[in-house]
Structure formats: structure tokens, C-alpha cells
Amino acid sequence: MMAPPPRFHLRRHSSADVVELIQKFLLPLTIFIYTGLSHSIVENLPGFPAKLPFSLETGYIGVGPNEEVQLFYYFFESEGNPQDDPLLLWLTGGPGCSGLSPILYEIGPITIDYANSNGSLPALKLHEYSWTKVANIIFIDQPAGTGFSYAKTREAYYSNDTTSATLTYDFLRKWLINHPKYLKNPLYIGGDSYSGIILPLVVDHVYGELENEPLLNMKGYILGNPFTDTYSDVNERVQYAHRMGLLSNGLYKLAKQMCHGNYVNVDVENVLCQNVLERVNQCLNKVRASHILEPWCGDRIWNGEGYMPLEHLLSQENIQTNFLQSIATLTKSWCRLDNLLFSISWANDKSVQKALNVREGTKTDWIRCNTSIANSTTKSDGTTIYVKNVPSTMKYHTNFTHKSCRVLIYSGDHDLLVPHTSTENWIDSLKLPIQSDWRPWFVEGQIAGYTMRYVKGAYELTYATVKGAGHTAPEFNPKQCLPMVRSWFNEKTL
Structure with missing residues (x-):
């Protein structure tokens, strides 16, 4: 008697089984369905003197109703062990600041070579303290109107905190469906500055829908200099x-x-x-x-x-x-x-946009931060491009303390925009058991900052200040921030 055809109940399979099933059966279908999804491998960048020594992919993913919002992303494969290293989705602040900003100025593998930028096109060089040495990282331009991301309709440009978070979650799921080999990697979501508002909403989506396919191997989140409460x-x-x-x-x-x-x-x-x-x-x-x-x-x-x-x-x-x-x-x-x-x-530069595979015919005037979004500019017709409709994310952090979740919060101690003392206040309000009290942490024998660690069941939170750093810490103190995040990913104490 012949066995009945297989039925795919993905919730009952391991992560490895899920990856295999998606690769065999679901991936061709999802590529057909997600018409807004496209990506390209970038091997050379104008201003960089040779072929890129790391793997860079850029592309668009359509999200929202009828995929009217087209989100642009940069994906850097880990320079360490990409098969096993964490997958980190990185959100930039603003709101409305491009993912290219943290790539060039904070945690990406390339940066501006200021000493040799004496021509019409700035020169690039490798970044010694890139976080891609320890993680696969996706940088995203969000919401629409940020960086190279755009919308197909005028109405789709209008957004707010909750919509932005929902579309970012949609982006993450579609990206993983199109890159199923990373489904087994530990998944973290990270960001800084105004991402302190958006990121907890995205994390909440993930924890609220973990049973959906594909299964996400969610482990926790990272927040740097986080704007958490508007008051x-x-x-x-x-x-x-x-x-x-x-x-x-x-x-x-x-x-x-x-x-x-x-x-x-x-x-x-x-x-x-x-x-x-x-x-x-x-x-x-x-x-x-x-x-x-x-x-x-x-x-x-x-x-x-x-x-x-x-x-x-x-x-x-x-x-x-x-x-x-x-x-x-x-x-x-x-x-x-x-x-x-x-x-x-x-x-x-047009040659740069061509190398990055920015779509022709879209608005390609790039600015680091879209002030119409960041300042919630109201137009003459009374409409507002971006509404900051989430005044505080404290309740989300409180809810996460009941999850299996690893958290890293860090602050530059010379940041007046989001003072580290404010961040410490809301962490204290979580009323978590202290496993390791306030003490210095070191890089090359020097005090790099101060840290505390909290543990409650399967939840753990590491907080660290970065001595002498501003907003945000990796831009000012990259030499200290890379060892910090490497130790944390490896589940070691600072």
C-alpha cells in the first residue's frame, strides 16, 4: 500500500527540516508571489580600490498592501563563520535615517577614507572594528522615503511608528523566506537612537507570531543609546x-x-x-x-x-x-x-547608485536623514508624512522579561540627547534580579565603561556604558564596541 503524500506541518519540524522544505518547495513559489523582491551581489564599489573582500548583497523587498512600499537593504555576510554566526537586522534611528549611515560611520565593514578623499568621489577603506566580523547583518532603509526606499503611491509614503514596525517585520519574514539558509542562525534585532521606539514593536511582532512559518530562531535584541520614552x-x-x-x-x-x-x-x-x-x-x-x-x-x-x-x-x-x-x-x-x-x-554619485543596483526611475537623491520624516513635517494640505504615535515603549520591555530573550543595552556616557541615566532609570523600573552589580569592563587593560547584568528565568539583560562615547557609541568608540558585542554574542560576561 502506497504511503499518502506528505503534508507539511512546519511547526512539528526542526529548524533544519524547515530550511530544507522551504528550499525544495516554498522558495520558488514565494519568489513568484513576492513580485517586489529583487537582489543583486555587489563585488565592487566606486571609491574602494579593489574587489570587495566581503560578501555584499543589495536589493528591494515589497511590503504592505499590494507591496506598495519598496524597502531597500544592504546585507553583509559575516566575515567570521556565516553559517553559524548570528543574523542581525539593524534599524537606524531618525526616524528616516538611512541604513547606509551605520554602515559607513558605525558598525559596517567599510568607512570613509578621509585622508585620501581629495577627488570628486570620496574614497573608501575597510573598517577595522566592523560588527560583520561576528555577525551577518541586514541594514534597511525604512520607512518609505528613507535612503533609497520608496513607495509606488503617494499615500504609501505616509507612515507612523506602528506602521513602520509592522512593515519592518513583514520585510524580515520575506527576506528570510528568500534566504532560507539563514533560518537556523540565531536571530537578533538591533538598532540605536529612535530605533528605541520602533525596535521593541518589531520584536513584539516576532514574539507574538513565532508559530508562523517560516519559524524564526529569535534570540533577543540590541539597543544602543535608545530613545525609549518621549517624556x-x-x-x-x-x-x-x-x-x-x-x-x-x-x-x-x-x-x-x-x-x-x-x-x-x-x-x-x-x-x-x-x-x-x-x-x-x-x-x-x-x-x-x-x-x-x-x-x-x-x-x-x-x-x-x-x-x-x-x-x-x-x-x-x-x-x-x-x-x-x-x-x-x-x-x-x-x-x-x-x-x-x-x-x-x-x-x-550615479556610478555608486548603479553599483548598489538602485532602481532607475525612482527618486535617487540620497540624504542621510529625511527631515520631513524625522520632524513629522505637516504639509500644506494638513497631512503629516510621519506620525510619532508611540510615546513610550516601556511596556514592551516589561513584557519581554517574561520571554526567553537575551538583551544588550548600551549607552555612550557623553550623550546628552539620550542620557545614559535615563536609560538606567527605565532598566531599574523593570525590577529585575541583579546577577552582576555595577563594575568596570575592560578592553586591552583599560576601562571601556561600566556594566550590570540582570537575569530572570530565561530572560537576561546586559547593560553597558561606553566611556567617553556619544550618540551613538560605535561611531565614537568603535574599538571598545566590537569586543563588547562579540563577548555578548558569545554569551560571555563583559
């Missing part, structure tokens, strides 16, 4: 400024007394509070919020995340011709964020 993180800046010597004892005590500890939602009739906050602002107005010890970028504009260079003061068509002149001028009063001029020039 607390901003309100904490006054206390942090006092702790760092930017406000006197007397001024801080007066502000605390007159404003009752509330420096954000100030009563319009509380004149005494408003007056003392004017004095506080005088002390902080010319302090660079991203790193309190670095030069204030006085001729730059605020984009909601930090002071930007002349990025939005130069028209896109003039960027290439004005590039060298702009750099020469900026060296007279250098600010770290002036480095962004190099990425703007590089990413807007």
Missing part, C-alpha cells in the same frame, strides 16, 4: 547636564524646585519655572548634544536627532561640484558631523 528621555537631560558639570548646583536645585522636576510639560502660568529654564537653555544652547565634549555645530541645522552639516543647505545637484570647496571651508571649524558631506557626495 523621560528629554526630561532627564537637565539632571544629566548637572551631573556632567554643565549646570551649577544652585541652578539645578532652583530648576528642580520651580519646575517640580518637570522640564518638558511646563505650565504656561509657571513664570518662575520658565525663567529658570531660560537660564538652563543659555548654559546648554551651544553644547553639542550628540557629544558634550565635541565642538558645537553652530552653522548647522537641527533635524530632531542631532545637528547636521550643510547637507540640507546645499541643493542635491550642487553637491558634487561644491564638495571639495565645502570640505575646505569646514576644516576651519571642524565638527564631526561634517563627515556626513562625504557620504552625501558618495551616495549621490
Whole structure:
């Protein structure tokens, strides 16, 4: 008697079985269905002097109703052991900041070669402290209108925190269906800055739908300098400024007394509070919020995340011709964020966009952060491009403490935008058992920061400050951040 044909109940199979089944039966079907999915291998990049010594794939994945949103991504295979190393989906902050930013300035395998960028196209070099040495990493441009991501309809450009998270989760599932060999790799979701709002929502989607196919090998998440609560993180800046010597004892005590500890939602009739906050602002107005010890970028504009260079003061068509002149001028009063001029020039070069396989006919004027999204700009018709509709993600972090979940939270201790003290406050509010109390951690015999570790059943959280780092830590202290994340991935103490 012949056996009946097999029925595929994927929930009952191991991860290896799932991978095999998808490769044999589901993958051809999903490629046919997901018409918005395309990818290419990139072997050479303009500005880099040789063939890339690592594996880079770029592409688009269509998400949302009728796949109207086309999200662009960069995938770097691990330079270590890609078959077994973690798979990390990395979200950039903003909202509306491109995934190319952390690639070039934070944790990617290539960076700007400033010393040799004396031509019309900036030069690139290998990044010694890239996180791709220990993980496979997907960098994504999200939401639509960010980087090279776009929408097919005008309506699809309108987004908010919850929609952005939902489409990012949709992206992750479709990416894994198209790359089934990574289904068995430990999956982590990481991000920094405003990703502190988006990332917990994505993680919540994953934990809420783990029984869906394909099965996701979810292990935990990473957050750096995370914006977590729209009130607390901003309100904490006054206390942090006092702790760092930017406000006197007397001024801080007066502000605390007159404003009752509330420096954000100030009563319009509380004149005494408003007056003392004017004095506080005088002390902080010319302090660079991203790193309190670095030069204030006085001729730059605020984009909601930090002071930007002349990025939005130069028209896109003039960027290439004005590039060298702009750099020469900026060296007279250098600010770290002036480095962004190099990425703007590089990413807007047509040869670069061709090498990255950016789709022709889409809007290809690249900026690091889309200020219309970051600032929730309201148009003349009354519509808002992006609505920040999630004021706090504290409840999500609390819920995750009941999951099997590994968490790494790190903060640069010279970051005024999202003070590490605010992050420590919400971690304390989780009321987790402390396994390892506050102590220094070291890189090459030197204190790299301070750390604590919490464990509750199958949940564990490692918190670390990065000494001397700003917003965000890997840009300022890459030498310390790579050993930090390597130890954590290997489940070793810092």
C-alpha cells in the first residue's frame, strides 16, 4: 500500500527540516508571489580600490498592501563563520535615517577614507572594528522615503511608528523566506537612537507570531543609546547636564524646585519655572548634544536627532561640484558631523547608485536623514508624512522579561540627547534580579565603561556604558564596541 503524500506541518519540524522544505518547495513559489523582491551581489564599489573582500548583497523587498512600499537593504555576510554566526537586522534611528549611515560611520565593514578623499568621489577603506566580523547583518532603509526606499503611491509614503514596525517585520519574514539558509542562525534585532521606539514593536511582532512559518530562531535584541520614552528621555537631560558639570548646583536645585522636576510639560502660568529654564537653555544652547565634549555645530541645522552639516543647505545637484570647496571651508571649524558631506557626495554619485543596483526611475537623491520624516513635517494640505504615535515603549520591555530573550543595552556616557541615566532609570523600573552589580569592563587593560547584568528565568539583560562615547557609541568608540558585542554574542560576561 502506497504511503499518502506528505503534508507539511512546519511547526512539528526542526529548524533544519524547515530550511530544507522551504528550499525544495516554498522558495520558488514565494519568489513568484513576492513580485517586489529583487537582489543583486555587489563585488565592487566606486571609491574602494579593489574587489570587495566581503560578501555584499543589495536589493528591494515589497511590503504592505499590494507591496506598495519598496524597502531597500544592504546585507553583509559575516566575515567570521556565516553559517553559524548570528543574523542581525539593524534599524537606524531618525526616524528616516538611512541604513547606509551605520554602515559607513558605525558598525559596517567599510568607512570613509578621509585622508585620501581629495577627488570628486570620496574614497573608501575597510573598517577595522566592523560588527560583520561576528555577525551577518541586514541594514534597511525604512520607512518609505528613507535612503533609497520608496513607495509606488503617494499615500504609501505616509507612515507612523506602528506602521513602520509592522512593515519592518513583514520585510524580515520575506527576506528570510528568500534566504532560507539563514533560518537556523540565531536571530537578533538591533538598532540605536529612535530605533528605541520602533525596535521593541518589531520584536513584539516576532514574539507574538513565532508559530508562523517560516519559524524564526529569535534570540533577543540590541539597543544602543535608545530613545525609549518621549517624556523621560528629554526630561532627564537637565539632571544629566548637572551631573556632567554643565549646570551649577544652585541652578539645578532652583530648576528642580520651580519646575517640580518637570522640564518638558511646563505650565504656561509657571513664570518662575520658565525663567529658570531660560537660564538652563543659555548654559546648554551651544553644547553639542550628540557629544558634550565635541565642538558645537553652530552653522548647522537641527533635524530632531542631532545637528547636521550643510547637507540640507546645499541643493542635491550642487553637491558634487561644491564638495571639495565645502570640505575646505569646514576644516576651519571642524565638527564631526561634517563627515556626513562625504557620504552625501558618495551616495549621490550615479556610478555608486548603479553599483548598489538602485532602481532607475525612482527618486535617487540620497540624504542621510529625511527631515520631513524625522520632524513629522505637516504639509500644506494638513497631512503629516510621519506620525510619532508611540510615546513610550516601556511596556514592551516589561513584557519581554517574561520571554526567553537575551538583551544588550548600551549607552555612550557623553550623550546628552539620550542620557545614559535615563536609560538606567527605565532598566531599574523593570525590577529585575541583579546577577552582576555595577563594575568596570575592560578592553586591552583599560576601562571601556561600566556594566550590570540582570537575569530572570530565561530572560537576561546586559547593560553597558561606553566611556567617553556619544550618540551613538560605535561611531565614537568603535574599538571598545566590537569586543563588547562579540563577548555578548558569545554569551560571555563583559
